[in-house]
Amino acid sequence: xxxxxxxxxxxxxxxxxxxxxxxxxxxxxxxxxxxxxxxxxxxxxxxxxxxxxxxxxxxxxxxxxxxxxxxxxxxxxxxxxxxxxxxxxxxxxxxxxxxxxxxxxxxxxxxxxx
Amino acid sequence: xxxxxxxxxxxxxxxxxxxxxxxxxxxxxxxxxxxxxxxxxxxxxxxxxxxxxxxxxxxxxxxxxxxxxxxxxxxxxxxxxxxxxxxxxxxxxxxxxxxxxxxxxxxxxxxxxxxxxx
Numbered sequence: 001x002x003x004x005x006x007x008x009x010x011x012x013x014x015x016x017x018x019x020x021x022x023x024x025x026x027x028x029x030x031x032x033x034x035x036x037x038x039x040x041x042x043x044x045x046x047x048x049x050x051x052x053x054x055x056x057x058x059x060x061x062x063x064x065x066x067x068x069x070x071x072x073x074x075x076x077x078x079x080x081x082x083x084x085x086x087x088x089x090x091x092x093x094x095x096x097x098x099x100x101x102x103x104x105x106x107x108x109x110x111x112x113x114x
Numbered sequence: 115x116x117x118x119x120x121x122x123x124x125x126x127x128x129x130x131x132x133x134x135x136x137x138x139x140x141x142x143x144x145x146x147x148x149x150x151x152x153x154x155x156x157x158x159x160x161x162x163x164x165x166x167x168x169x170x171x172x173x174x175x176x177x178x179x180x181x182x183x184x185x186x187x188x189x190x191x192x193x194x195x196x197x198x199x200x201x202x203x204x205x206x207x208x209x210x211x212x213x214x215x216x217x218x219x220x221x222x223x224x225x226x227x228x229x230x231x232x
Contacts, residue, residue, distance in 0.1 A: 043202050045206070052218060
């Protein structure tokens with residue numbers, strides 16, 4: 001079964017610094033998708049970025065980029081120039097193709113200090 | 115375009131009661147998935163509906179059920195509530211698209227329904 005591991009329960013970063021949130025996954029699938037979501041205290045899951053297993057380039061969306069290393073089965077999220085509003089829980093998720101089922105990691109709580 | 119909406123946002127029930135939660139997907143999205151989020155178990159997949167049919171189901175007891183209507187709106191029902199059913203219930207909708215020649219299907223989530231069982 002697919003498994004997502006986020007090894008950082010919490011991270012504290014100074015405003016304007018870059019931050020990397022770690023995510024590793026375990027799968028034998030050839031085709032899959034990897035996602036990062038942000039969950040503020042309000043509870044809503046906000047989609048940040050997507051990486052397909054066959055994508056040759058690392059995904060980028062504004063200040064978010066995904067450091068995808070397929071051989072190492074890692075999909076780390078990089079947030080550049082962090083802002084106070086980035087404080088939230090961040091979840092890495094694996095999409096089981098064809099099943100429309102996301103498997104989530106345990107999350108990382110990111111706190112941005114002014 | 116309006117996002118995924120969920121009603122109610124908050125709900126308090128007592129053990130043994132039943133509850134129905136509603137989810138309206140993004141216009142044009144035909145797939146709706148449901149997830150349960152608890153501090154102990156994290157985010158867990160409940161089920162997924164597409165064109166009024168349940169396509170996938172997670173590992174939850176039969177007390178958890180759902181359905182989808184012809185307009186893609188979905189409801190989930192939990193019968194005989196237990197204390198452990200207290201959770202944030204999230205609904206997500208998606209629409210497959212081709213990106214770089216490959217199928218991509220991003221799930222967009224609603225704000226969730228916080229259920230407290232007393």
